[in-house]
Amino acid sequence: MKYAVLGTGMVGHTLATRLHELGHEVRMGARVAANETAVAWAEARGARAGHGSFAEAAAWADRVIVAVNGAQIEAFAEALGNDAAAGKTVIDVTNPLDFSQGMPPILVPELSNTTSAGEALQARLSGARVVKTLNTMNHEVMVDPARVPGQSDAFLCGDDEVAKAEVREFLAELGWPEPIDMGPLSAARGLEGLMPFWLRMWGVVGSADFNYRIVRK
Amino acid sequence: MKYAVLGTGMVGHTLATRLHELGHEVRMGARVAANETAVAWAEARGARAGHGSFAEAAAWADRVIVAVNGAQIEAFAEALGNDAAAGKTVIDVTNPLDFSQGMPPILVPELSNTTSAGEALQARLSGARVVKTLNTMNHEVMVDPARVPGQSDAFLCGDDEVAKAEVREFLAELGWPEPIDMGPLSAARGLEGLMPFWLRMWGVVGSADFNYRIVRK
Numbered sequence: 218m219k220y221a222v223l224g225t226g227m228v229g230h231t232l233a234t235r236l237h238e239l240g241h242e243v244r245m246g247a248r249v250a251a252n253e254t255a256v257a258w259a260e261a262r263g264a265r266a267g268h269g270s271f272a273e274a275a276a277w278a279d280r281v282i283v284a285v286n287g288a289q290i291e292a293f294a295e296a297l298g299n300d301a302a303a304g305k306t307v308i309d310v311t312n313p314l315d316f317s318q319g320m321p322p323i324l325v326p327e328l329s330n331t332t333s334a335g336e337a338l339q340a341r342l343s344g345a346r347v348v349k350t351l352n353t354m355n356h357e358v359m360v361d362p363a364r365v366p367g368q369s370d371a372f373l374c375g376d377d378e379v380a381k382a383e384v385r386e387f388l389a390e391l392g393w394p395e396p397i398d399m400g401p402l403s404a405a406r407g408l409e410g411l412m413p414f415w416l417r418m419w420g421v422v423g424s425a426d427f428n429y430r431i432v433r434k
Numbered sequence: 435m436k437y438a439v440l441g442t443g444m445v446g447h448t449l450a451t452r453l454h455e456l457g458h459e460v461r462m463g464a465r466v467a468a469n470e471t472a473v474a475w476a477e478a479r480g481a482r483a484g485h486g487s488f489a490e491a492a493a494w495a496d497r498v499i500v501a502v503n504g505a506q507i508e509a510f511a512e513a514l515g516n517d518a519a520a521g522k523t524v525i526d527v528t529n530p531l532d533f534s535q536g537m538p539p540i541l542v543p544e545l546s547n548t549t550s551a552g553e554a555l556q557a558r559l560s561g562a563r564v565v566k567t568l569n570t571m572n573h574e575v576m577v578d579p580a581r582v583p584g585q586s587d588a589f590l591c592g593d594d595e596v597a598k599a600e601v602r603e604f605l606a607e608l609g610w611p612e613p614i615d616m617g618p619l620s621a622a623r624g625l626e627g628l629m630p631f632w633l634r635m636w637g638v639v640g641s642a643d644f645n646y647r648i649v650r651k
Contacts, residue, residue, distance in 0.1 A: 323547050330540050330547070330630070369649040399634050407631035413547070414624035417616050422650050431635060432586040433644035 221246050221274035223297065224284035225254035228310060228356040232282055235360035237262050239390055246274030248296055275301035280308060280383065281345070287311030287334040287352075287409070288325045294341035303344030306380040308387065309335045309405075310351045310359070312412045321416040324409065335405030339376070346380035348373055349405040350388065350396065353415065355425035362392040362428075369428035371396040374404035397431060438463050438491035440514065441501035442471035445527060445573040449499055452577035454479050456607055463491030465513055492518035497525060497600065498562070504528030504551040504569075504626070505542045511558035520561030523597040525604065526552050526622075527568045527576070529629045538633040541626065552622030556593070563597035565590055566622040567605065567613065570632065572642035579609040579645075586645035588613040591621035614648060 222233040223246040230245075237243045244267040245255040255268035268274070271293070275281045281302050285293045290311060313328035328334045335349040350373040351359045358364050362371075371393040375381050381398065388396045399407065411429075419425055439450035440463040447462075454460045461484040462472040472485035485491070488510070492498045498519050502510045507528060530545035545551045552566040567590040568576045575581050579588075588610040592598050598615065605613045616624065628646075636642055 318548070324627075326543070326547065330543065331535070365649050366651055367649055397635075397638060399638060404634045407634045410541075410627050410630045413627045417621045417624045418614075418648060421614060421616060422648070424651070427648055427650035430647040430649045431639070431644055432582050432584055432647045433639050434583055434641070 218242070219277060219279045220244075220282060221278035221280070222282045222284060223247075223271050223274060223293075224282075225252055225258070226284065226286075228359075229282075229284035230254075230258065231356040231360055232284055232310070233258060233266075234262070235391065237266055241265070243267070244269055244274040244277060246271045271297040272301040275305070278305070280306050280387065282308045282310065283338065284310050287313040287328070288315055290328065290334045290337050291341060294338055297342070299342055299344050302342050305345055306377075306383045307338070307342060307345040307347045308351075308384055309338055309347050309349050311335075311338075312352050312409050314412060321413065324413065329409060330406065333403070333405035333409050335374075335402055335409070339402055346375065346377035347402060348375035348377070348380050348384040349402060349408055350374075350384055353408055353411050354428050358426060358428055360391050364426045365428045367430075369430045372399050372408055373397075374399040374402055374408065376402045435459070436494060436496045437461075437499060438495035438497070439499045439501060440464075440488050440491060440510075441499075442469055442475070443501065443503075445576075446499075446501035447471075447475065448573040448577055449501060449527070450475060450483075451479070452608065454483055458482070460484070461486055461491040461494060463488045488514040489518040492522070495522070497523050497604065499525045499527065500555065501527050504530035504545070505532055507545065507551045507554050508558060511555055514559070516559055516561050519559050522562055523594075523600045524555070524559060524562040524564045525568075525601055526555055526564050526566050528552075528555075529569050529626050531629060538630065541630065546626060547623065550620070550622035550626050552591075552619050552626070556619055563592065563594035564619060565592035565594070565597050565601040566619060566625055567591075567601055570625055570628050571645050575643060575645055577608050581643045582645045584647075586647045589616050589625055590614075591616040591619055591625065593619045
């Protein structure tokens with residue numbers, strides 16, 4: 218499978234590396250094709266690894282992962298362009314966090330509560346099939362669920378069932394065989410809304426190696 | 435112990451009844467002392483049960499539970515008055531939900547993200563010691579953790595350690611011996627922020643008998 222991982226931060230780096238380890242072809246996308254982090258990552262990984270602009274990487278890929286700063290999701294979508302992701306499953310792992318008022322960050326008001334970064338992304342990529350997932354946990358846990366003992370939960374939501382089936386396959390490869398389907402993409406309001414709690418729990422636990430488990434009958 | 439349970443909805447009713455079953459003296463408080471629901475509850479429970487206005491019930495009590503509509507927390511605090519709760523531990527189980535735009539409700543923007551219903555309550559009851567807890571679960575689970583199989587978590591936060599110790603005792607009586615202390619009252623932003631997720635999970639599970647478990651090493 219050809220994966221474009223758009224974003225060169227820790228989340229993008231971790232996802233790109235794990236997908237490459239799993240044998241996929243992976244291109245790390247950045248605002249500019251010559252992004253130093255993306256170039257260095259591709260050179261270090263060797264065969265099956267590449268880099269490019271957001272649009273180049275996405276246009277090449279079968280599946281597109283969005284791992285940018287969720288607060289900038291609208292500028293990101295504009296830089297990517299609708300054509301590059303048209304018809305593709307777009308896996309959105311972002312959180313719209315505003316750090317400008319100090320720690321812990323708040324949710325960007327214009328991207329939360331009555332909407333979400335996931336919905337804002339879908340609105341600007343009308344040809345894509347956006348699925349929100351994995352934004353509720355640390356990047357290392359995303360690709361290595363065993364960092365958290367016992368069973369814990371991944372979630373997903375989206376408006377396209379075919380795309381959700383693809384994301385379930387992606388999640389199973391990462392170690393999440395039974396993610397909880399939260400329904401339509403508007404459920405991203407709930408998933409992104411967990412982040413203010415998560416950030417405080419991070420301080421309480423003293424480590425990012427924790428996760429949610431929904432306990433039910 | 436003398437408990438005032440302020441609010442006559444399902445949450446107030448459930449908490450008042452359970453505390454009364456546990457042998458406490460309980461008065462259900464309402465905006466008006468003659469509130470029919472509060473009067474009926476007190477008559478049905480008999481000895482050790484009573485009712486009164488918000489201020490009457492709170493002034494009588496050792497501990498005050500706030501189980502009103504969190505969206506109206508400011509009007510509630512005004513009706514209660516600062517004097518009635520002065521020096522007392524106030525257990526806030528509210529969520530600031532706005533149902534005016536349909537289901538699922540949103541968080542009241544003025545009471546979320548950069549603040550919380552818990553903080554708004556504390557700001558208006560300067561003499562009280564507000565502790566946020568139990569707002570992250572269904573009212574029946576609050577008083578009967580065994581409705582959810584295995585272990586799941588209750589949370590609390592507040593700015594006064596003595597008050598938090600009292601709330602830990604209260605929680606232990608309800609069946610929550612090891613609640614997770616999330617720190618200062620501002621963590622109520624995270625606890626109340628769980629509600630949009632909870633409401634959607636309610637639909638997914640098809641029952642309110644579920645809860646969070648924080649899985650960690």
